[in-house]
């Protein structure tokens with residue numbers, strides 16, 4: 001809809017991007033008119049939905065862009081909401097522009113974070129890795145598919161929910177990371193007792209109905225073990241890579257290996273192993289190996305993949321998780337934070353080749 005856009009205003013307004021859809025407002029039909037009359041810029045701004053959480057920011061950006069146009073002395077913005085038909089047309093256009101966001105030819109690197117059992121720190125690693133990658137300039141999305149322990153929103157300190165635009169969802173962003181979680185779709189703090197088909201549909205929806213924009217990396221926090229979600233994900237994203245998290249305990253390494261084998265059976269490649277909760281450095285310089293040692297090396301050896309990181313036990317990491325302030329952002333010098341940051345750097349520097357990951361040196 002370019003009916004009545006003053007050319008100079010249109011040029012300026014092209015620089016205003018919808019923060020959720022990440023496209024210029026003028027391309028999204030959000031500015032049906034912009035006129036310049038005796039120094040007054042009159043702009044109609046149509047939000048996609050009435051409860052748009054970014055409304056104030058969008059309006060402020062529009063005002064600022066228009067005010068910079070030569071001859072403009074005053075900016076008047078009339079804020080409204082799109083007609084349902086216009087919104088539906090927009091959603092269809094967006095879908096059409098990317099029929100399969102994460103199909104086989106996708107430029108997005110998809111990494112599922114898996115573990116054999118619960119409590120090994122898989123979600124903590126996922127959240128911190130996502131923030132570390134985003135801080136290095138990558139566009140990062142996270143899907144929290146951990147049905148029973150959805151903790152990514154809390155780890156990233158947000159309780160925001162996706163904005164619905166027609167039948168698409170715009171993911172909220174925290175610490176530079178776009179995220180959706182199964183936890184955003186259940187009332188209260190209940191655990192989810194969905195069965196396989198429901199989980200499969202939900203995961204499929206996260207991949208198709210969420211407007212992720214152009215992602216460099218999509219991380220998926222898997223539930224522990226080898227259940228329905230692992231199998232669904234294998235079917236939906238056979239070209240995903242899998243990062244296996246284990247503790248240094250040999251029993252944990254055993255079950256981690258099983259989780260990786262399930263991923264391989266569905267055609268996914270195992271990128272490497274991350275050993276978490278490794279030795280805790282003591283004030284006297286010794287290392288307290290609370291969970292034993294060697295589990296990460298053992299799992300990596302048996303899977304024939306590299307050990308990509310060894311993340312020590314860290315009070316700062318745990319406290320950052322509890323506070324929703326990831327340690328990689330708040331205390332990057334912490335040894336656990338630096339181990340995650342090194343992992344992010346290593347991942348950023350490699351691209352999978354023909355479905356196979358490049359070997360990386362252990363951290």
Ligand SMILES: Nc1ncnc2c1ncn2[C@@H]1O[C@H](COP(=O)(O)OP(=O)(O)OP(=O)(O)O)[C@@H](O)[C@H]1O
Pocket residue numbers: 115117118119120121122123124125146148149150151223224276277278311312313314315317318319321322336
């Ligand atoms: N390196 C670490 N040092 C200290 N505490 C850690 C470390 N990694 C994780 N934790 C803590 O261990 C607990 C479990 O971590 P987390 O929830 O990330 O595990 P998980 O593997 O995702 O569990 P589940 O899959 O069962 O949800 C959390 O309280 C977290 O803060």
